[in-house]
Amino acid sequence: MKNSLPNPPLLATRISATVSTGFTATTADGKQARLAIVDEDGNVIEVGDNVAWAAWRVCVEVQENFWQGQGHLIVHTGPPTEQQAIEKAA
Known part of the structure; x- marks a missing residue:
């Protein structure tokens, strides 16, 4: 399956992951970096860390759903109504 996914080279950063620590990002020269959500x-x-853990959680959950044959191939970090409430409060 992993051979069917793109594997683009990252020139300035490195991303690694382990089951117990989730995603880790570093610069090409080994300095610690952080994951971010950037708009268009x-x-x-x-x-920050919450972005990395949310991304990791979604990756793990969708994989587990696939393995269990539940058919839930889309996983969200929270329900859509949660985001709407945040937007209304702002």
Whole structure:
């Protein structure tokens, strides 16, 4: 399955993962980096450990659902109504 996915080279960063630590990002020269969500205009929307753990959780959950044959191949970090409530509060 992994051979069917793109494997683009990252020139300035490295991403690794383990089951117990989730995603880890570093610069090409080994300095610690952080994962971020960036919108189409290049604005950083959210950054840090919560982004990395949310991404990791979604990856693990969708894989587990696939293995269990549940058919839930899309996993979200939270229900859509949660995001709507946040937007209304802002």
